Amino acid sequence: MDETHGKEAVPPAVAYAAALREAVADFTAQGGTQRAIAQAVHIAPATLSRYLSGDRVAPREFLNALRAYLGEQGRPLETDLHKRLDALCGKAHAASGSPAVQLAQLKEELGRLRAQQEQAQQVAETRLAGLEEQADRLARDLEQALERAQSAEGARRLLEDRVQEQDDGGGTHRAARADPSAAA
Numbered sequence: 001m002d003e004t005h006g007k008e009a010v011p012p013a014v015a016y017a018a019a020l021r022e023a024v025a026d027f028t029a030q031g032g033t034q035r036a037i038a039q040a041v042h043i044a045p046a047t048l049s050r051y052l053s054g055d056r057v058a059p060r061e062f063l064n065a066l067r068a069y070l071g072e073q074g075r076p077l078e079t080d081l082h083k084r085l086d087a088l089c090g091k092a093h094a095a096s097g098s099p100a101v102q103l104a105q106l107k108e109e110l111g112r113l114r115a116q117q118e119q120a121q122q123v124a125e126t127r128l129a130g131l132e133e134q135a136d137r138l139a140r141d142l143e144q145a146l147e148r149a150q151s152a153e154g155a156r157r158l159l160e161d162r163v164q165e166q167d168d169g170g171g172t173h174r175a176a177r178a179d180p181s182a183a184a
Helices: 012-029 034-040 045-053 060-072 079-095 099-178
Strands: 003-005 008-010
Touching: 008 012, 012 034, 012 045, 012 060, 012 079, 034 045, 034 060, 060 079, 060 099, 079 099
Parallel strands: none
Antiparallel strands: 003 008
16 A cells, blocks of 8 residues: 555655655754764665665664664654654565565564564563462462361360260259259
8 A cells, every 4th residue: 555645646766765754854953963873874875875765675774773773862753653654664674576585574574473472472481480479479368278177177076975965964964963862
């Protein structure tokens, strides 16, 4: 899906370059230079110029380095602009007829997916550890509750036996009091 400008469809590489120019506009308006950006992100100034003109499609590594550099300079990219740049980068690479560019895009996507998988794995392992700890705690609580229940059952039986002894012993004692001649 191409960016549209009026009724004409804008090729993804052109839209991506325009968004890159927008991203650096504040920095350059405040006295920053394209040369400083190029040096900071370790590319030639001519390469940066080609990225900004749309002659070449800037790789995602450049986009990430640009974002970091602008943030260090106190001019961080707005979240919406970064998301748009990221999406346009993917579209521009996907639309490129160059197998090398498409391969680079696929490698970037694979790297991103691997990072997401690792992050998900870490979250899952952390959650699992928490659940195992909770299960251990519940098992200990259950064991203690069973011990208290067994202890209470033993105390109940002891009291029941005492009541029975008192009932049995008390019945003979009462009969003796009712008939004094039986006691003699």
